[in-house]
Amino acid sequence: MVRTRLAIRIHSFLERKFPERRVFLKSDTDTRFVRLRPETQLIAFSGAVVFVAWSIVATAIVLMDSIGGGNFREQAKRDQITYRERLNALSQERDARAEEALAAQGRFNAALAQISSMQSELLTSETRRQELETGIEVVQTTLRKTMTQRDENRKALEALQADTQEESSARLRAATAPIQMEFMTNALAETAEERDQIEADAQAALDQRRELELELELLNERNDQIFRQLEEAVAVSVSPLDKMFRSAGMPPDRILEQVRRGYSGQGGPLSPLALSTRGEEPTADELRANSILGQLDQLNLYRMAAQQAPFSSPVNLGLVRQTSGFGYRRDPKTGGRRLHKGSDFAGKTGTDIYATADGVVTHAGWQSGYGKLVTIQHAFGIETKYAHNSNLRVKVGQRVSRGDHIADMGNTGRSTGTHLHYEVRVNGKPINPMIYIKAARNVF
DSSP, X not given: OHHHHHHHHHHHHHHHHSOOEEEXXXXXXXXXXXXXXXXHHHHHHHHHHHHHHHHHHHHHHHHHHHXXXXXXXXXXXXXXXXXXXXXXXXXXHHHHXXXXXXXXXXXXXXXXXXXXXHHHHHHHHHHHHHHHHHHHHHHXXXXXXXXXXXXXXXXXXXXXXXXXXXXXOHHHHHHXXXXXXXHHHHHHHHHHHHHHHHHHHHHHHHHHHHHXXXXXXXXXXXXXXXXXXXXXXXXXXXXXXXXXXXXXXXXXXXXXXXXXXXXXXXXXXXXXXXXXXXXXXXXXXXXXXXXXXXXXXXXXXXXXXXXXXXXXOSXXXXXXXXXXXXXXXEOTTTOOEEEEOSEEEEOOTTOEEEOSSSEEEEEEEEETTXXXXXXXXXXXXXXXXXXXXXXXXXXXXXXXXXXXXXXXXXXXXXXXXXXXXXXXXXXXXXXXXXXXXXXXXXXX
């Protein structure tokens, strides 16, 4: 009974809102009508409202997605342009640093050649000074002998004159006096000429000595200027290398000691200077030159150490982009969180891949997960891995140098696209490769 009353009330309400309507359908022979009850009108109205609402919502979603997609693409284009500009700036900066390094190397070579020339001039000046001192000593000895002989002749003359005065015979005095006087006159004249010649030679020797001393003073000033330039050049060259190793977490003292033990041979143009052959203490210039040579030896050790550590990039950074760094990330295959032990660089298939340091190839082939893999063992317990390659260009046991073309970029192994997976391991422990690459960014 209650349900019937409720149905009657609902029907009355619907009749007020949706009165019953009839739609007449007339043909040539007959006329019919369709009765539209309130319930039927309600269902039709509700369906129309639902369809219109769905159309509005769908249209809004499509418009919002289109607008959002357009903004996202524009933002992506702007980011890509910014990224390219930054890569171009970094490339220009790298080229500028490389040109500065080449210029510094040229200045260093020129200074080293000038030092060799100055060393030869110093040896020649030392020899001339020794010869001059010997000549002065000979002149002074001859002068002393001549003065002694002159004094002896004077004494003999005085004695002869005394003896002549004591003689009583006037005839003997008259006969011998002219001969003795002529002899003494000639002897005194020869002695005076020898004295004048010796004094002139001594004065010429003193003038020559003063000229040599002035020449040595100018030579010392040039040497001091060369030493200062060399010291500044060595300091400018060593400081960035020392900072590079410290930034990479490699103590320079320990690294240089390892390199020195590996290259223990001595000799060559950087041997310590020893200009004196008389057992004398080294001069200030010799000590200064030996100090510069020691710093040059340290610079050479830095150069050899830098060749054996992975400070360069495995790819041309202007042709690729870094898609993933070192550390924990979401696994692209499983979606779980796991440690990414290297850095990923995406590029075109076949992009050249280079060795980042001198070393020996210990693996060149397929390895599960890595695909086609190249592993290189370097000094200081460092090992580098180059994974997902399409083609390998080295063999196991082959010795490679920094910058050698070792593989081509590909998409082999556990990979979602063409890229290089690059790892650096120290004593088996994975290290962030960008530490080494960024440490050398302003050096090479």
